[in-house]
Amino acid sequence: MATVQVSEAEKVYILHGIRDDLRVDGRGCEDYRHMEIETDVVSNTDGSAKVTLGHTAVLVGVKADIGKPRPMVPNEGYFEFFVDCSANATPEFEGRGGEELGTELSNTLYKVFNNKHSVDLKSLCISAGEHCWVLYVDVLLLQCDGNLYDAISVAIKAALFNTKIPRVHISADEEGVKEIELSDDPYDCMRLNVENVPCIVTLCKVGHRHVVDATLQEKACSVASLIISVTHKGTVTCTRKVGGGSLDPESIFEMTEAGKRVGKALHAPLMKLLQQEESLGKTRQKVGFLG
């Protein structure tokens, strides 16, 4: 994981600041940094989004492909996640340096997103037991400045919102051989309902308090953090503790409550923003990567 070296004096300064609900960059403990979202940035994916959070930048692309359903759930489609920690983000990722982090991130993403409560997986089924849509979610870390989980989760939600799956029809001839027919109209496509897709809120325990959206410096002062995925209703669907230190039950409870609050508050403006962007249609000026 990308880390920075922080001196003792700096640590004390950060710790004391957080104790007084005042962070180095002037935020409160439950405030996010400035966030920018743009969808449909990669034209050859079926859905994509780019999110910058402070200096953290991630790009998510969703590709839909036809595959075979998992034997246990023949009438559901599924997700595949892959997180690519490019050496652009930080030199530590060079070579195989980012592999461990990538695996850790994608494992968490499986837990959070690949279940029927987040997306209606049944709608991804084409014909039970034979064909289903597999959504390949590729995450590319462009820059690391702390709080990767939250940025990734927001980007995934935005990318899924943006995803347009081509509509297919199953035609069967008299011998019962099924043939998949693709609609030749590029506008004829299926959208996903992303209302219940959770967002991840990472809470960092710094001293006796916890902060949301920790920067790398704050992260360096923290011994442990809690990852909580929260839906728009405030339901916690997944929690995970990361970091070497320990958390006492009291503060876990506190942090969960804070996470619910923050997460709930995050969803509403996000959805509003996405719908606003969608409504612009083709008239929208694309920013892309150079803007």
Next chain:
Amino acid sequence: MLKSKTFVRKTRSGGVMKIVREHYLRDDIWCGSEVCAECKQESTVLQRDACIESNLCSYPHYVIPDTNVVLHQIDVLEDPVIRNVIILQTVLQEVRHRSAPVYKRLKDMIHEKEKFFYAFTNEHHRETFIEREPGESANDRNDRAIRVAAQWYSQHLKTSESDADGLKVVLLTNDQGNKQKAEESGLLVYKCEEYIKSLIGNPELVDRLALSNDDKHDITSSKVLFPEHLPLSRIQAGIKSGAFVQGTFRASRDNYLEATVFVQGDGEESTEILIQGLQNLNRAVYQDVVAVQLLPQNQWVAPSSVVLQDEGAAKDDNEEEKEEDEEKALRISAAEAARKPTGKVVGIIKRNWRPFCGMLNISQIKESTRHLFTPADRRIPRIRIETRQASTLAGQRIMVAIDGWPKHSRYPNGHFVRSLGNAGEKDTEQEVLLLEHDVPHQDFSQAVLSFLPKMPWTITPEDMARREDLRNLTVCSVDPPGCTDIDDALHCRELNNGNLEVGVHIADVSHFIRPGNAMDREAANRGTTVYLCGKRIDMVPELLSSNLCSLRSNVERLAFSCIWEMNHEAEILKTRFTKSVINSKASLTYAEAQMRIDDTTKNDDITKSLRGLNKLAKILKRQRIQKGALTLSSLEVRFHIDSETHDPIDLQTKELMETNSMVEEFMLLANISVAQKIYDEFPDCAMLRKHPAPPPSNYDILLKAAKSKGVEIHTDTAKALADSLDVARVDGFPYFNTLLRILATRCMMQAVYFCSGMDSDFHHYGLASPIYTHFTSPIRRYADIIVHRLLAVAIAADSTYPDLMDKQKQSALANNLNYRHKMSQYAQRASVAFHTQLFFKSRGILNEEGFVLFVRKNAIIVLIPKFGLEGTVFFDAKDKAGPKLVFDEEGPTLNVEQHTFRIFDKVKVTISLDASNIQHQKIRMSLIDPVIPGVSVPAPEVEPQAKKPKLDH
């Protein structure tokens, strides 16, 4: 401005792929009109004065056809009258997608300067590009793009036209919806038929209109004649599940109710399925790719050996009863034992229609504009066309294209394409046979000619430095008289060590034809030079074939030499290949060379060289025959052509001299040496030639025929066959041996080119050589050019290029060469047949002796050795009761009344030209001896035509 085009496609593995293409729009695409002052174009295509006499559009105008008009009415568009047409990129792309041949023709038209066709890239024009809208189908989008472009043009021309000559654009579409929308947006729009019919000056164009869908309803008769074809999706599913098989449809030449479908199996394996009866043939046309369903085994039939011709003029849709009778006759004749897998056509996978040559059968109803067209190729059904110029077209050879074959029509519907000229005229007939055999015979294009060396041409010092100087050798060439494309020359001299040095020098065509340029591609496509009687269709431009490459005497020429050192027993001690410069000392004919050898008084270098070659050739030939090479026979005919009228005045079979075989031996030797060399160097991509051993069943007819004369033929190996042919003699029948050899030739397989990496069997059966190729005639065969290139690379005299080493590409090339080679042979034969007819036309009736070559169910095939001519004597007649015929397949013998015909029987026939069917003029033979009452005719001094019933075939 950048746009992106997005579409989704299904991949082969069943996945779905989203493809995004970048699409750039520009504002520097000009309109191409002479009128326009606004566009900064360097040259214009469309004329200012775009007038055509039309009673719909009296003003000058440009025509914009939509995709369907181009696809269906390409024949009309090709007419020189139609000019100033704007072809939109949208249309061009759609056409390309839907029909490759039409696309090529369209491209040719655009390049034709006289046509004033302008291709407007509207898809890249900033103002005419449109994006597909939600809910719009791809076709609708393209229609809209065409309308938008037409709109743009009419606006553009209006603004730029200063002197107000009222130039307009006219959109042609056959789509009602599109037309309506275009009218709403204020465009001038007509249906294609409307527009063409309005062209007052050129009424004949109407004939070329293809029948569109609504026209076809006119012909609807209540009766549905054919079963419906299955849709493609079901055919594909059926093929996948094994219910249907896919194959190429091959109609029978002799029987219009019978066809076979050739199914390419895995690897070498392939099967044939028999199709019998109109219903089962189900509107398939020769060469179509069809889906076939096999019938249950108890319905299998045997191929009939009846010769049956469709008498279409006499009977039309309402006379099926007779047809049914004919079909029944087919069934009954099926022998139980000889049944073959039989099936029926259930659907067409790919039509392979091309324009067909043939003649019109004028309808008996005087006012009728609908006529039947009879193609020259008997495997093609008659085609119904609509024309108002029937009276002028009668007696002409014309080309007709098929438009469709509805299920309620006995014949396919088509339209007139063009006239080739009067039937029976030499030029017309030549054109017909070139077209029918798919021989590319247009003049060489400018692009091809641009790759010719500049004249005057000399050998440069650089060439000289890289080549061996063999100018001092006594090289000479020996060819048939009148040969201008001399591609081989020979020399032989004694070395100081007592051995002989023999050289074969082949024209270095690959020096002039460089890989990949237009000339090379043209030559590769043509594949071979085609020799017709009195005409040669060159593979390479004449400057090369008759001058620069031709190894004429007393000029310096580039050559590729194969030089052996041999001892006096013709054993090869050393072989080497080199690029060289030679100076031939003499170009001789076979006869001249023979005379020099025989003339003991002559003792110059050339004669000595020839004698040396001749001596070695004899030894080589003996060795080859000992190894089991076959000497087969086929009669080749030579015409003496009148120098002024170019009509044949005499005809003789070709004679072979010792010198023929001398040249041949050394060519064989060179070919074998080169084959070995290139195969050693390039085991994967050598271009070789093989001659597969025929399957034993091929020999059945030969064995039976020989047996009937008490002679036994062994066919186990080539050697056994050659030996038994050598000893096969019958007393008092000197011609027997030749006849046997002619028959044996017919049992053989075709020799073919192939790429060594794609095959494992290299054996050349006829020459009894384990490996063989063609090296010695690069002027007239493309395979030799490839072999030259390979050999040049092998001896490091030239560089290689990727396609040469690509075995897939080589293999595809070999297939084309094989096809062209086969077609050129057919064309050659057809040309000989035509000249034979001309000859007999001038000769009237002749009585000749001949031999029965084959026995058929209702006919015998007779060979006249004097003319090398084969003809059929029929014993049954359509409109009168024929004699009693008993056919025995075992013999095979045919019993006519009292007389029994066997193979090799000597008969006497009268030969005359039957011109009753001008399309298929043919030599007709009738029997004189043996005399069979009611069958044979008296030896005629009289005109026999009047006495015999018309035998049409």
